[in-house]
Amino acid sequence: MRYLPHTDQDISDMLKVVGAADLDDLFSSLPADCRRNDDMLLPAPLTEWELDAHMDALAGKMAVAPEYKLFLGAGSYDHHIPATSRYLLSRSEFYTAYTPYQPEISQGTLQAIYEYQTLTAHLLGMQVSNASMYDGASALAEALLMGIRIKRKKKTVAVSQAIHPLYRRVVETYFRPTEFKVVALPYDAGGVTDLTGLEDIDGLAAVAIQSPNFFGCIENIKAAADRSHAADALLITGFSEPIAYGLLKNPGSQGADIACGEGQSLGIPRSFGGPGLGIFTTTKKYVRNMPGRLIGQTTDLNGRRGYVLTLATREQHIRREKATSNICSNQGLCATAAGMFMATVGGTGLRQLAQVNHDKAEYLKNELTRAGFKIPFATPTFNEFVVEFPDGFAATHQHLLKQKIVAGLPLAPYFPELPNAYLLCATETASKEDMDRLVKEVTA
Amino acid sequence: MKETIGTSGLIFNEPLLWEQGQKGRCALSIAPGDVAASPLDDSLVGEPPAFPDLSEIEVVRHYTRLSQWNFGVDSGMYPLGSCTMKYNPKTNERQASLPGFASAHPLLPQELSQGALQMTYELEQLLKEVTGMDAISLQPSAGAQGELAGMLIFHAYHKSKGERRTKIIIPDTAHGTNPASAALCGYKPVPVKSNEQGVLSAETVAAVMDEDTAGIMVTNPNTLGLFEDHIREIAAIVHDKGGLVYADGANMNAVMGIVSMGDIGVDVLHLNLHKTFSTPHGGGGPGSGPVCVKAHLAPFLPVPRVIKTNDGYALDEDHPESIGKLHAFYGNFGITLRAYSYILSMGPYLKKVSQLAVLNANYIKEQLKGTLHLPYDRPCMHECVFSDKIQQEYKVSTLDMAKRLMDYGFHPPTIYFPLVVPGAFMVEPTETETRETLDGFIDSVKAIAAEAREQPERLHAAPEHAKVNRLDETEAARNPCLAGCPTDRTKEYIKG
Known part of the structure; x- marks a missing residue:
């Protein structure tokens, strides 16, 4: 098998070094009642050309442009x-690297994501972007949880019915085991969020709208921000179509506290819904409450500019159960793709x-x-x-x-x-x- | 003299995107279009985004140069413990880029997306066979979301029994994400210590397991690279008090075809397709973290589930006890597709993958023990954990040795994790490395250990050949600079 480079000679020499009789013997310390006795029933390996034919056939059963x-x-x-994005993204120095824990040999990823953070923050008029979340839906769920962390004792969030219905379902999943409450805000005859009654919601920590919303309608973010702030709640602005902010007033300029959404439009194939890109941005004031990885600029011992993962004390591997999120792997390559796309246009x-x-x-x-x-x-x-x-x-x-x-x-x-x-x-x-x-x- | 990999060479400097370009350039030709312009109302329109304007050649050189500062699996051995940085087959990339998959809209009518649904269904069957579990959802986007799915399933299961349990047992050899995932479901982690053999003893679990505890999260093999020998006994103790057993399957690369997780008492397991099943890590993601359960927990899996019908494949939402959705659509489909491509390429060779991964790790362990301190001297699984105890005498740390390895052409191992080993140096070679590469790594670590004795200052100053030297991480955290200022217009704003 071409991914397994060991010759029989390699194996027998190495087994001698290890002191094992054969490959099975490597597992002799495992308790007998934990060992699997049967063989895995897996299909015989396909050659590369057989695999191509099989995958071509499966892909052929999908309805895609230009035929459709x-x-x-x-x-x-x-x-x-x-074409440049596809080509550059296929450089394996980018896609076969791990999370940049060793900055000296990961500056490519680190600078590319720092640039992504910068361009994303500017697209949305916010001060800080993280290095990505899984998708627009989990980004919204995490934004609402962040709102509750910031407002401490408040335990209710209000979510517009004009937000993507599948995003709302992910929010329900994240909230179900918690003591927090999600209140639905209806949409009005114009297809935008009806904010009446916002002031009457008890313990309101955050309000979430989407613009353009699920119906495509452009929401009045400024009005939503003013009303949310009057109720001492944060305004979260979601989106599923970031290209809109090439034209529209951005959420930051309209008073949003968190702007988060899906970044698939920024140079990422649809790929049956994933991998996409969870964009997550906020203001400096709230950066320490933010979920996800952040990349920051610094200098090396010789004073040269460089980039590192930073503010890790918010994260799961340091703060464990008190972390701002459990997220570890994110959508790094998709963020890199989005950065390339924004640089390209x-x-x-x-x-x-x-x-x-x-x-x-x-x-x-x-x-x-x-x-x-x-x-x-x-x-x-x-x-x-x-x-x-x-x-x-x-x-x-x-x-x-x-x-x-x-x-x-x-x-x-x-x-x-x-x-x-x-x-x-x-x-x-x-x-x-x-x-x-x-x-x-x-x-x- | 024998040629070694080492590093030196062609490294360009490259400014930030917005330190180049000229207003009015564009690397994408955009025509006005074949329809009339239709301006939006002025009250809705903002200023154009403060992005630099670059030409195509500038963009191409920018990212080409950046890529040259990165170390990837294609550059060299990447023995990052717990991360399973195996070779990422190129055919997987080909399959994922087929237009039928890459351009597929997730909300296509089901009759027009049979290829994707069939792939999903078949991958679930294959993973069931590998893990011994009964039902699977590919929806979680990464390992940590797979853990969250597992904890949500615990929560929903206990709720279905009319219970609300508040605690969860997590050993000190579990992955760092485990406590944070449990906390999202309101569980308070009860930390327990591994014994002097580096594994969890049944008595330790028995001492804390009670009817207020939802269950246990155990990483098996654990982060010391050791198989949890007492897993069956531990599972019995947990089950006896009505709890569930969650296994973090991040280290599944050690036991494919060797251990059937479904037969040793595990109720819920997550997999990392970007570890065991060869999908690339992308500099941080995307990954994929399928959640696998035994039959009694299948009703709680995320929806939609993919089912086989008389006419083909369909999405099934009708699972009233489901934890719901974790992703807007179906998770990182493009990643699951790569894992499918890998499994079809490997077939039963997956068992040999685990055997050779374990052989490679034990080979390194045997060759380097003595050079580096080995706190748990017993047969390991897919990774082995050393420490800097010997080098401390020369004031050389794990960090110094890790940085020096870069000059020898290797990515450093995972360092300072797991926390149970002070100064941990955690090596996971994976099965795809040749014996010669392993020997090169072993020789390099031995040479570095010699340098530690003879010229420790050289290690303190390492790396010598990287694009940058050690970076000031304290300053980065104290005065965070998380975004640049592409134009003067944004300067004041971004400073806040």
């Missing part, structure tokens, strides 16, 4: 990944890219409106929006799959009160031709 036209976002977006480019996304989605929205479909929420959106199709559209949606068109995500499973609503997305990769075809097909 997908107007599907909902937390996973079709953005172009530059630059400030000027990200503004343009965000504008193109908005243009495409507005075109599709307008064409659907012209074709007579209802847009239930009037609030401005970024690159996805909700459409209300007529009764019986489910059959059309199903029929279109056969024509290799995915006409958005049906919202009924997540929002039973919106039985005919579909969430549609158009990014820079959606062509006018494909959008026109979609409109034609749904109208037919």
Whole structure:
């Protein structure tokens, strides 16, 4: 087997050094009743070409572009990944390294993540970003727990119903064994969070909204921040589409205390939902309450600039059960990819890219409106929006799959009160031709 | 003279991203598009992000140079104890980058995502066979989230029995994440000590196990590289008081085909696919930490579960006792795909993986004991733990030796962990290293031990050839500088 370099001679020489009769003998100190007596029933090893054929066949059973036209976002977006990003990320010095515990021979990872932290913080208008969380959902759960740590005696958090429903389910999982309470904030007729009654919630530690929210609608972060702060609670702003902040006012400038979300849009393949990137940012004031790894700048013995993992006293390996989180491995390579993406598009480019996304989605929205479909929420959106199709559209949606068109995500499973609503997305990769075809097909 | 690896050579200096570039450059060609511009209302629009503008060549050289400052498994031996830094097969990368997988949307209708669902289902079956456990979820994103899943399952299990237990037993040889994971579920860790053989004795557990204790978290083989001999007896004690046994499977690389975790009393186990199953560590992640359970705990696994139906594969949400979701979608699918590719490439050779991993570790242990102090002199599993007790006489520490190893072309082992060994120097060679590489490592450690006696100051000043020398970590923590200032506009702001 090509990953096992030992020859028979190597093995017998090494066994002699170790003082074992054979390979089995290496385990002779294990109690007999702990030894496995049967062989593992595993399929015979595949050659590399057999494996390729098997994997090609499995991959062939998936519906992907360009064969399929997908107007599907909902937390996973079709953005172009530059060839340079793919190429640079495949440098094995990056992907075969471990967590940079030995900074002298890990400066590549350390500087790349420091740059990621910097660019991410600036994208969101926050002062500090960590080195990443698992995904947007666990980042939100950890942000809410952080809010409770900061506000000490307060034990309730309020979470907008316009936050991605699958993120909310992860929050429920993290909160279930705790004594803390999660209160739902409804969305209003405009598709944005209804903050009335916030002041009446007892012991409110943090409020979480998402912008653009799950319906694609742009929330008023400033108003949410003011009301949260008036209730002596933190405002957490989530997101699943960071490209929006190439255009929108960033959460930091609007008063958010924590901005966290999913960074898959920043040069990371969708990969059936993971690995993505949990982005987590806050202000300097709260840095010591932050979960996850942080990389900081310092100097070496000769005064040269360098980077190290820092503020580790917050973390599990030092503080153990009193740590700010149990996270250890994070999504380092995805953070590196996001840094590469942000460097590639630059400030000027990200503004343009965000504008193109908005243009495409507005075109599709307008064409659907012209074709007579209802847009239930009037609030401005970024690159996805909700459409209300007529009764019986489910059959059309199903029929279109056969024509290799995915006409958005049906919202009924997540929002039973919106039985005919579909969430549609158009990014820079959606062509006018494909959008026109979609409109034609749904109208037919 | 025999050529050794050593280090020297071509190292560029490279400024930060925002110390280069010019306003207006872009490394991605963005056309205005084939539809009319549609401006957003001014009240919603902010300033463009304060990013540098770079050309394509600048971006490419930047990251190429950065990569050259990094040591990876592809650069050389990476004997980081507890981390299983084995070779990361290139075919796995090929499989994960197939457009059918890499471009797949997670909320595709199930009939359009059969390939991904089939892979997930089959990987679960393969991992069941390797571990002897009955049901598996691939959803946890890393080892620590697998631990959290395990603790949530403990919590849900006791709750289903109408109980609320408050404590959890954690030995001093367990992984550092264990107490933090337990605390997230409101469990108070009860620390217990390993005995003079470096393992946990049954009496120690019996003395603290009670009906207020949810169970035990045990790393097996433990972080001393030793198999917990009394695991069955310990499991019986815990079960007898209504508790559950959680095994941290981070060290599974030692026992594939040797021990069936499902048959020695373990109720819940997590795996680290980025350790045992060859997926790359990416400079910190992404990993993948599947959670495996015995049949009686299957109802509590995260949802959705993947099931096989008459027409293929489907996602099943109908598990009312489930702990819920841990990831927005299905976890780090791209990583689980690599592990699947590895297992299909290896088949029954996985047993040989464990045998050779243990052979390599014992070989190093035998060759270096005497050169370095070996606190537990008994057969080890996949890793061995030395200390700097001998070198302390020359005022040379584990840290000094670790840094000096870099000059010899090796990544240092894990140092100062586990905490039960002061000055720990924890070596896990893995099975993918050749005998010649192991000999090179052994010779280097011996040469460094000689240097410790003869020129200790050289070790204090190590490394000599790295991009930077030892860094001031105290200063980094005292005055944290966690983000730079790409433009003047942001300077004041970022200082706060």
